[in-house]
Amino acid sequence: MNTQQRTIYLGGFTLASAAALLALHGCGGSDADEASRSGYIQSAFVMVGTKNEAIARVITNYVPPVSGGAQAACPQISVDGNVSRMSLRVAPSNPALRPTASAPEDSKPSTFPVSVCEQTLPASAKDVSVAGQSLPLPKADPQRIVVFGDSGCRLKKADNAWQACGDTAAWPFEKVANAAAAFSPDLVLHVGDYHYRENACPPDVAGCKNSPWGYGWDTWQADLFKPAAKLLAKAPWVMVRGNHEECARAGQGWFRFLDPQPFSDARSCDLAANDATANYSDPYAVKLGSDSQVIVFDSAKNGKAALKPEDTQFAIYQKQFQQVATLAAKGGVANSIFTNHHPILAFAPIAGAKPAQANPFMQSVMTSLYAQAYYPPGVNLALHGHVHDFQAISFKSGQTATIVSGTAGDNLDVALPDPLGADVVPAPGAIVDHISHHASFGFLLMEHRAKPSTGWSFKAYTADGKLLATCLQEGYSLSCDKTGFLTP
Structure with missing residues (x-):
């Protein structure tokens, strides 16, 4: 067609106006x-x-x-x-x-x-x-990755915990997601716990009045898909499963919406009889360019107490950590980053008391394979959520460096004591070299460092986009420009 627009009449509509109507409805051409x-x-x-x-x-x-x-x-x-x-x-x-x-x-x-x-x-x-909406595509060599977890709004009767879901100060996930989207990431890594609205808000609690609750679509929409809409449109996501997505909680929505494997009735969490299958998924690796990968591990059924070799879960997780070792040993990969929801070499804050070791449960399995190294060779860094604070830890004793980023929206944990004390360790034999930590809402920005480094930098931001600290990873070590408690 030449530059002079040609007009064709179709039952009172011009071709141009008909096309405009189709575009308005997200359709176009004969395939609409x-x-x-x-x-x-x-x-x-x-x-x-x-x-x-x-x-x-x-x-x-x-x-x-x-x-x-x-x-x-x-x-x-x-x-x-x-x-x-x-x-x-x-x-x-x-x-x-x-x-x-x-x-x-x-x-x-x-x-x-x-x-x-x-x-x-x-x-x-x-x-x-x-429907007229462009979708973001993965990059072969992603340079900038957003990392966060524990993003939903907590409504839980057992804890008498009723977060004000309509208050962006009390539940700032949309603010966090939008601040992260402003960095135009190449990839988003959510480290688990998307859904927290388990029980009905009491009629006398104004902050969560009329909130959807339970495990159906309306709650998933309110807790994840609406507040994260801009970030979902900005970059592809790697989805890590948390304990709030296990079958007795929001597992039904997890398998419908977020699980990367094909959907099946046996892995739907609809029937409790299938939970022994549906609550576990094999680990897999996502490439981060030519020299790095992130190994995704499903720890939805992570417990609190140490396991015994005769326990059913012991055998399940032992096999899966052997699979992690195989993935980490892949040729040509210089830097394997492990990610699951539950921290393994980190701390669980306790108000007014010495912090606890975060994960005796998983440590009991890992020591059966790798002693006090905990991780198999080649796993240089671990990324987690579950604990609702930020922790960046490097070890004198040579274990895998650890970062916790569970501050995207759910109620925060108390801050860790500062200083920790020389006798405070996250696992037997794991001696802290240095730790940077804070207890405020925010996210982590992970950026690939220039060669010859194969490591990454990790920048901790508040919900308002304020930079709190920068940590540089090289091999098993993690060095941060600020240590101790970080003030927002």
């Missing part, structure tokens, strides 16, 4: 259809799978005509101009109430009135969109 209207899309994002593949996920509330079948609920996806319909991961469902971590009278069945659709993207993909 009802399921691809943007108004139905509740969330669209990209995650990294167990084989380093990019997976586009879409949550939609479009209900197709009966004649169309469940698959017709999925929108079309454009990959470098090639349009196809996404595959249905799981259809809307209302599973029966299963045993939960809360008493039956404080629980309700989960309702999922949405379809989850997905598509594995080719590594060569350059431009991907759904």
Whole structure:
């Protein structure tokens, strides 16, 4: 067509106005259809799978005509101009109430009135969109990675804990996510615990009045997908499972929305009889360029007390740490970073008392394989959440350096004592060289250091984007420009 716009009339509409209407609804061209209207899309994002593949996920509330079948609920996806319909991961469902971590009278069945659709993207993909929304794609050599965890708003009767979910000072996750998005990261690593609204807000607590609760879609939407919308649109995510996503809690939503593996009834958490399978997932590695990788480990059922060799969980986790060793020994990888939800060589703060060792449970398994090194050779750094503070720890005794970043939104823990005291250790034989720590909301920004280094820098930020400390990793060591308690 030449520069002079040609007008064609179609039943009272010009071709240009018809195209504008299609664009308004997130559709375009002859491939447009009802399921691809943007108004139905509740969330669209990209995650990294167990084989380093990019997976586009879409949550939609479009209900197709009966004649169309469940698959017709999925929108079309454009990959470098090639349009196809996404595959249905799981259809809307209302599973029966299963045993939960809360008493039956404080629980309700989960309702999922949405379809989850997905598509594995080719590594060569350059431009991907759904309903007119461009999706972020993984970079072969990511330079900037946001790390945080423990992001949801806590509503828990057993703890009498009722966070003010509508108050951005009391629950600042949206602020944290938006501040992180402003750094234009190449990747986001969420280290677990996305969902915290387990029980109904009491009528006399104004701060959480009318909040959704339970484990269904409305709560997942409120705790994760709405507040993190800008960050989900900015970069692909690596999803780590936390204890709040185990089957007796928010596991049903975890498998529908975030788990990187194919969905199946046996791994849905809908039936408690399948929990022994669904509560455990094999570790996998995500490449971070040519010389680094992050090894993702599912510790959803991490307990508190040390395990015995005859315990069922001991054998499960022992096998999985042997798999970690195999992943860390992969040729050509100079820097393996381990990530799971529960800290292993870190501290659990206790108000008015000496901090506790964070994880005797997992330490008991790891020492059976690697003695007081705890991790297999090649694991240089560990990233965790679960403890709601920031800790960056390096060891005189040579263990893997550790960072905890569990400050994205849920109620903070008390600060660690400062100084710690020479007799305070996170695990037998692990002697702290130095520690930097704080107890304020925020996130971590991980950046690749210039060669010849194979390490990364880690910058701790507050929810307002204020830099608190910078730590440099090289091999097993971690050096920070500030040590002790960091004041926001």
